Amino acid sequence: MRLVFLARFFYFCSRKSKTMPFETILRAPNGVDAEIRKHRHTAFSAGIVLLFLISCDGSIAGQTSAAHAALPRGRELTDDIGRRVQIPQEVDRVVSLAPNLTEIVFALGGGNHLAGDTDFCDYPAEAAQKPHVGGPVNPNLEEIVALMPDLVLATKSINRRETVNALDHIGLPVYVVTDPHSVEEMITSVEHLGSALGAEKSAATLADDLRERLAELDRRLAGAAPRRVLFVVWTEPMISIGRDTFIADALRRAGGRSVVETKAEWPHVSMEEIVRLQPEVLVFASAHAGDTQRDIDALRTRPGWRNLDAMKHGNIVVVSDAINRPAPRMVEAIERLARALHPEAFASRAVPSVDSGAGFSLWGFESARSKPHRLKPAPPPTADSNSIIEEACACAR
Ligand code: B12
Numbered sequence: 001m002r003l004v005f006l007a008r009f010f011y012f013c014s015r016k017s018k019t020m021p022f023e024t025i026l027r028a029p030n031g032v033d034a035e036i037r038k039h040r041h042t043a044f045s046a047g048i049v050l051l052f053l054i055s056c057d058g059s060i061a062g063q064t065s066a067a068h069a070a071l072p073r074g075r076e077l078t079d080d081i082g083r084r085v086q087i088p089q090e091v092d093r094v095v096s097l098a099p100n101l102t103e104i105v106f107a108l109g110g111g112n113h114l115a116g117d118t119d120f121c122d123y124p125a126e127a128a129q130k131p132h133v134g135g136p137v138n139p140n141l142e143e144i145v146a147l148m149p150d151l152v153l154a155t156k157s158i159n160r161r162e163t164v165n166a167l168d169h170i171g172l173p174v175y176v177v178t179d180p181h182s183v184e185e186m187i188t189s190v191e192h193l194g195s196a197l198g199a200e201k202s203a204a205t206l207a208d209d210l211r212e213r214l215a216e217l218d219r220r221l222a223g224a225a226p227r228r229v230l231f232v233v234w235t236e237p238m239i240s241i242g243r244d245t246f247i248a249d250a251l252r253r254a255g256g257r258s259v260v261e262t263k264a265e266w267p268h269v270s271m272e273e274i275v276r277l278q279p280e281v282l283v284f285a286s287a288h289a290g291d292t293q294r295d296i297d298a299l300r301t302r303p304g305w306r307n308l309d310a311m312k313h314g315n316i317v318v319v320s321d322a323i324n325r326p327a328p329r330m331v332e333a334i335e336r337l338a339r340a341l342h343p344e345a346f347a348s349r350a351v352p353s354v355d356s357g358a359g360f361s362l363w364g365f366e367s368a369r370s371k372p373h374r375l376k377p378a379p380p381p382t383a384d385s386n387s388i389i390e391e392a393c394a395c396a397r
Contacts, residue, residue, distance in 0.1 A: 077196055080178035080189065081156065087173050088150045091197050095149040097159050098136045101177060102127045103327035104190055105153070107206055108199040116147045123322070123329065141166055151175055151196070157326060182249040183334070186326040187211060210331050214253060217338055220345045221255045227341045229256040230279035230310070233288065233324075235295060237268050246326050254337035255345070256281070271304030278308065281315045281341065285324045292318055317341070 074088040093115040096102040102121040105114055111124070116131040118139065131147060134140040136158040144152060144167065152172050154164050156179035167174045175196050180186040187207050194203020229251055233239040240260040241247045248258050259277040260269055286292045296316060299305040310316065317340045322333040339346045 077175065079175045079196075080192055081176050083174075083176060085151075085173045085175050085196075087175075087196070091151050093147065093149045093151075094197070095133060095144055095147050095152045096121065097133070097139055097152065097154045097163065098157070098325075099123070099127075100157070100325035100327040101153040101155055101193070103325060103329055104193050105197070107190070107328045108194055108197060108202045110197055110199060113197075115149055116144070139163060141170070145170060145172065153177065153193070155179065155326075180246045180326040181244050182246055183214065183253060183330065184249075186246055186328075186330060189326065190328060206328055210328055213331050213335065217253060217335060221338060221342060224255050224342045224345055226252070226255055226257040228259050228277075228280040229283050229341075230259055230274060230277070230281070230308075231283045233266060233285075235299060238271060238274065239266050240269050241265075242267055246330075247323060250323055250330060250334050250337070251283070254334045255342045256283070256337070275304055275307050279310050281317060282308070282310045283317045283319060283337070285321045286318055287321045288324060 074086055077085045077087060079085050092113060094105060094110065094113050095115055096105055096117045098118065099121045102114065102117045103123055105111060106124050106127060111126055114127070114130055116133050117127055118136050119132045119134060120136065121127040121130065121132070131143070133143040133147070137160060139159075141163075149172060152167055152174045154167075154174050155177045157177075159176075164174050164176060175193075177189050177193060178185070180189055187210050190210075191200075191203045191207050194200050194206075231241045231247060231251060233241060233247075241251075241258055242260070242262045242265045243258065244263065245265050251258055259274075259279045260267060284292050284296065296318075300311055305311055317337065319337050319340070320329075320333050322329040323337065
């Protein structure tokens with residue numbers, strides 16, 4: 001027990017004098033990674049000691065609370081799901097357990113403070129270079145501990161409660177970002193994380209920018225009839241989106257409406273039902289299951305899929321996996337999806353030249369993929385265009 005205390009105390013003290021807040025680091029980006037590298041060895045050794053002690057003594061939780069009490073005083077935060085989290089005054093080493101959280105940390109200018117992230121954290125490119133702790137669903141606790149974070153970020157939207165409970169027992173502070181159900185809630189979570197990480201100003205500027213871009217998109221799409229979309233989350237089994245998810249909201253903001261109307265968040269839907277609904281456009285996110293293009297090629301000959309008019313006419317949009325990640329880059333994915341769904345609303349504007357990887361591709365099913373297929377302008381709104389199911393039923397008859 002004393003060793004646990006000593007390992008953590010030694011580590012906290014050894015880096016205390018070198019800790020800089022997030023927004024200071026923005027102005028002094030060099031040297032921090034070197035600092036982290038210097039400490040990684042110490043951190044790793046201390047982590048091993050800690051793990052050894054966990055395996056020797058199941059009552060570690062109580063012991064680490066005692067250790068916490070003796071550590072230099074920090075701040076107490078309430079995370080998005082109401083848990084009280086004790087963190088140092090200035091957060092120096094963060095481990096992120098989800099790609100969206102990693103993207104938020106970088107967007108807030110705190111990438112240098114990221115001590116580790118998951119195998120799926122690939123944006124920005126630096127995120128992929130960080131030590132990985134496994135997948136969001138099944139992270140390796142030993143690797144998290146070995147990185148000696150002073151804050152672990154988790155989200156209800158892909159991490160498991162068991163992971164958070166286990167980290168709590170070990171005594172590592174975990175800030176849980178809630179599961180956003182709308183694009184606005186994604187922006188709010190950026191603001192909350194900004195406060196947790198001491199990057200309030202960056203978060204406020206970023207949030208203003210995102211809200212302004214979304215307002216501009218609303219203005220452009222005003223009056224455009226929503227496209228009837230099947231958003232494909234997964235194909236085996238077929239999983240789509242429910243109406244209260246951030247993706248359904250993203251779709252609405254891009255001028256689309258999901259043909260699947262249900263309270264369930266990630267509903268399993270039968271192909272018979274999809275054929276009956278006959279969506280106008282199929283939207284896939286890249287890189288959820290692996291190679292999206294290969295998957296679509298495989299789908300086009302399958303029963304059900306080959307009976308979809310959208311497949312036959314090549315009304316398929318592949319949008320970046322940023323759409324699957326409630327993080328700031330999602331707004332760019334929404335903008336690009338809007339261009340694909342409503343090219344007529346963007347006739348006078350070029351696609352942004354800076355590519356953050358949140359792009360899309362659109363192709364004709366029967367034609368060569370190199371020849372982009374353009375959707376016909378959306379039909380004018382009908383009296384019941386808000387009622388997707390009724391409209392779809394009418395189409396299916
Ligand atoms: C639906 C789905 C999604 C949805 C929703 C995620 C989710 N909540 O599960 C969306 C589209 C958002 C998504 C996104 C991504 N996904 Co996905 N997804 C799936 C899929 C197809 C089904 C999972 C499912 O049924 N979820 C519904 C249920 C289980 O989740 P839920 O209702 O939200 O309930 C959970 C939470 O509420 C949580 N919870 C409840 N209470 C509490 C309390 C606390 C404190 C906490 C922390 C959690 C918590 O626990 C519940 C159970 O896990 C699986 C593949 C499969 N067939 O299983 C892949 C899968 C989970 N996804 C995966 C990946 C890689 C991703 C992405 C990284 C893809 C990408 N390239 O961007 C992103 C990450 C998003 C992010 N946050 O950054 C991997 C994860 C691999 C791993 N080892 O971790 C899987 C397994 C697919 C695969 N084989 O590669 N995904």
